[in-house]
Amino acid sequence: MLDTNTKRRIDTARDILVGKVPDPKSQVEQITIALIYKFMDDMDAESEEFGGERRFFSNGYSKYSWAKLMRSGLGGYETLNLYAEAIAKMQENPAIPVLFRSIFKNAYLPYRDPETLKSFLKVIDEFEYDHSERLGDAFEYLLSVLGSQGDAGQFRTPRHIIDLMVKIINPKKHEKILDPACGTAGFLISSYKHIKDANKETPLTPDEMGSLAANIKGYDISPDMVRLSLVNMYLHGFYNPHIEEYDTLSSQDKWNEYADVILANPPFMSPKGGIKPHKRFSVQSKRSEVLFVDYMAEHLTPTGRAAIIVPEGIIFQRGKAYQQLREMLINDFLIGVISLPSGVFMPYTGVKTSILVLDRVTARIKDDILFSEVKHIGFSLGVKRTPSNHNDLPNILNDYEAYHNEGDLSACSWVASRQEILENDCVLTGSHYRSIDIKGEERLVSLSDVCRFTKGTFSSTKTEPGPYPLILTAAEPKTASKYQLEGSSVCLPLISSLGHGKAALHRIHFITGKFALANLLVALQPLDDNELNTKYLFFILDAKKPEIASLMRGAANVGMKPQDLARFQIPLPPLEIQKEIVAEIEGYQKVIDGARAVIDNYKPQIPIDPEWEMVSVADVCMVNPKKSELRDLDENTEISFVPMADIGENSMSFEPKKTKKLREVTASYTYFKNDDTLIAKVTPCFENGKAGIAQHLKNEVGFGSSEFYVLRPDKSKIVPEWLYLTVATPAFRAWATPQMTGTGGLQRVPRSVLEDYTIPLPLIEKQQAIVAEIRAEQALVNANRELIERFKKKIQATIARVWGEDKTESES
Structure with a gap:
């Protein structure tokens, strides 16, 4: 557990640096270097206390000792120059181990403000070297400030997702464990803690601990990530951590090394021009996500297991490499697919991801694959990460135990045969294989069962108001009339709202009357108005835009086919219930629209007197x-x-x-x-x-x-x-x-x-009178803002009830 004082010190150190070093990753690097610098001096002092000699700051490096750096009377620029020189030269110090030299490799001070440095070093001076769990947790908290490493497509994996994957794979004390894209070594440390906890009744012997430490390995292409991993491992008790700078996809040096357990969240994004891999991969591709999954599957021992976070392209892309990879996994490796909600990696990205679970032994025994859908992770999926009582992760863990032991599954999971998946182009979208549930009078039905699909024909991507909505050339009504549709419809874009290779659906349209349709949209109309209310259909689909966007495929031009959308399932209560739901939501929306009109139209008005x-x-x-x-x-x-x-x-x-x-x-x-x-x-x-x-x-x-x-x-x-x-x-x-x-x-x-x-x-009295009037107006405007948020939650709660998610109005 991270103690309050240590957390405060880390926050203070970051606050001091932020004015000079705005990048969170650079802040973490500067704090890491300073902490190791201080800890080396602490270890020297401890050695002297027990009758030994200074080791790290000896001979020509004694002038850089922490005590001399912090001595009173040393001027600001003298401190700055001494510190900058010390961290730059420390990688050449023959008295420090290779681990520490790696940490100081290419280290430098990125600013020249002595006051900032002195304040920063004063905070670092409050830390004391300790191999305890407390300090390891403190460093993990420091790493948690890291955001997206955008160009490399890396995102910090939330701790509860890491722990879920580790528990499902269940690494053992004698097994070789690898993360070939280790980042800050979160998977490796979680595996180490898991093994220690599993053996707490019969603690590991010193020889077993040494063997375990030697068996845990990580690679990363980024020297900065390697440095942070080394420190993180060291502070968790690994005196000689095995983390190496290595290009997993382009180098062949470690190709013949295998692991019993592989856990990873590899980079999602391929650089422009693709990867340039060697020719030993089973699947030929230049996409990093394809190559990483192929690498991990191929480098499992015959009894090996893996859990890998992947982007949605791996799940459903129909390109040759993607299909070849999935076919290989389904035949020989895959036992489970866990669909994660879109907000798992917030605040860094809203990208939709899944977890692939591989087990070479179980895949040979079982003819079916376990699919799971996570809707709740114990926290809200927005930027603030508010704790929530709704958490599907324990159910997922229990479902894997039930899958192995032929037990009953929770509502989060279901199975599909390998043969059925192979016959469906090896697509791993779980909803394709989930049977329709009957909930009293409420059914889950595919859209194709209740809707007529009409794809647009106009070469337009714009939406315009007017007599012919969704037409670019509204000046051509005669031409447009040949393509008129009529009646209530729900219209969805078939292409991503974002482009740039990312799947997203920002807007769904509700249309009434006559209209013509652009060729990149599709109109859904009820087959039977006595079975499906169109407005109900709109509200239900509008609430599931991220899930619908997950049906989109493609690399550059991301989109979906109407036949893929046709398989999407919705809850279908009786028509009267649908109408009640629509009336309830529209009532809430009227309140929101009225309040928004007040906010949009209000601007503080000061009547200026020209004589002022x-x-x-x-x-x-x-x-x-x-x-x-x-x-x-x-x-x-x-x-x-x-x-x-x-x-x-x-x-x-x-x-x-x-x-x-x-x-x-x-x-x-x-x-x-x-x-x-x-x-x-x-x-x-x-x-x-x-x-x-x-x-x-x-x-x-x-x-x-x-x-x-x-x-x-x-x-x-x-x-x-x-x-x-x-x-x-x-x-x-x-x-x-x-x-x-x-x-x-x-x-x-x-x-x-x-x-x-x-x-x-104007005169003070006039100022006060006008300000008092504006204050009163703004209080009313703020009340309207609160009203909007409250009624938005009411709409969300209504939709959630229909989907069976039991979301309360107070939940964020």
């Missing part, structure tokens, strides 16, 4: 007050901290969510007090309207991003809200944007532009 005095911003406020005002405040005083992300857009006030010690923020952040107005100065935050008045600061002091301007009003001249209402406006943003300086995405508003901007200045 016009003044510059600099005449009525101080811009960026000096931090020297706080010189009498103790450095351990708790103050409020406000990252840029916590400031809203076009909302008048904000309240801070975090607190820090004054000493943690003084060097790198912007200072403000209650009633000060903050305005973002950097693109795109400035253009988006990030601004607000500080309220309820702890000890009346706040610090925030250096990319804010702070406006402190002279309250004898101007009311704080009046200052905000006249400066944080679209008019000011439009006036200032052409005067921004800088290059690319880092343009900023010059301070002089802000100070020279002129605003109206």
Whole structure:
């Protein structure tokens, strides 16, 4: 369990670095290097304490010891130069093991600010070397800040998904375990913990522990990932971790090495031009996801097992390589496919994925394959990851035990014969093989059973309003009339909304009356109006856009065929129930539409009197007050901290969510007090309207991003809200944007532009009266926002009930 103090230190170290090192991966690297530096000195000190000698910081490297680096009296630039020189030279230190030299390989200090470095090193100095689980968990928490490694297609795998895969595969103490795309070694460490836990009644002997450590191996093509893996393994008790920089797909050096257990989340994305693999793969392809799965299957021992996260292309793509790969897996390796919901990898990506479970022994014995669908993972699928009581993962784990022991399966899982799958182009989409359920009077039916499908014929991809919706050339009604459809219909695009090789469905259309259809859309109309209500069909399908998008295939031009959509299943209650559901949802939607109209049409209006005095911003406020005002405040005083992300857009006030010690923020952040107005100065935050008045600061002091301007009003001249209402406006943003300086995405508003901007200045009493009126209006607008969110949840809850998901209105 990660203790609070260690987590706080890591967060503080990142907060100090963020102004100079904005990339999360670089922050992790800098903290990793500093921690290992400090720990080597700790180990030297421990050696001296027990009568030994310093090992790491000896001979010519003694001048770099942590104690000398942190000694009082050392100037800021002296500290900076000494530290930068030390980390750059440490890889040449003959006294440190190869592991540590690997960690310091190509290390450097990416900034030259001595105050930032001193604050950073002060936090690192609070850590103490310890091989305990606590420190390993702390490092895993540090790694959790890593986001997408976009170009390589890598995404950090959530811990609960890793643990599920490990438990299903159940690695043993004598087995060789491999992750050929190991990232930060999460699968390897989870396997190690699983084996230790499985043997806790008869703990592993020292020889068994040594053998286990030697059997756990990982490869990664990225030297940065290798460095992080080495540290992560080391802090979990691996004194000589076997992590190597290796191109799994292009190199043949390790081709003849096999493993009993392989666990991996390999890169999803192939670089432009594809991979250039050698010729020893069974499946010839240039797609990384195909090659990785082929590699892992081919490198299992005769009794080997694997669990692999794959993108949806592996599941249903009909290209030759994909079909050849699936056929090989179905015949000799595959025992299970676990479909994961689209949001598993949020906030990094919403990509849809599945887990392939391979078991060479079981595949030879059993004639069927287990399919599972995960809808709930114990957390919400949005960015915030709110814990939830809904969790299908324990059911999936139990289903694999039941599959092996001929037991009963939960509602999350079902089986299909290998022969049936082979006859269906080896497609591994589980819904194709799930039998129709009868739930009282409610049935699950395929769309083809209840709908007429009509594919469009016009060469258009646009949707336009008017007498002929979904036609590009609305000026051709005579031509269009030959292709008219009539009646209520649900129309879906057959191509991805995103392009770029990604499957997505952003919009489904409900159409009534006469219309003509573009050739990249398909219209669904009920075969029998007494069986299926069209509006009900629209609401049901609109709620399942990600699942429908998973039917799309292709590399560059991603799309689906009407016949694939025809197999999609929906719940079909009696017609009267359908009409009740439609009436309920439409009632909620009317409330949402009304509230949204209020929000969209409301803008604070200040009736400008031409006789009011016009003044510059600099005449009525101080811009960026000096931090020297706080010189009498103790450095351990708790103050409020406000990252840029916590400031809203076009909302008048904000309240801070975090607190820090004054000493943690003084060097790198912007200072403000209650009633000060903050305005973002950097693109795109400035253009988006990030601004607000500080309220309820702890000890009346706040610090925030250096990319804010702070406006402190002279309250004898101007009311704080009046200052905000006249400066944080679209008019000011439009006036200032052409005067921004800088290059690319880092343009900023010059301070002089802000100070020279002129605003109206009536008497204080008039300002107060207008502000009070606007405050009252904004309270009503905010109430409408809350109303929208509440009624959206009501709609979601209604749809979820129909799908049998039992989602409560309060669930996020």
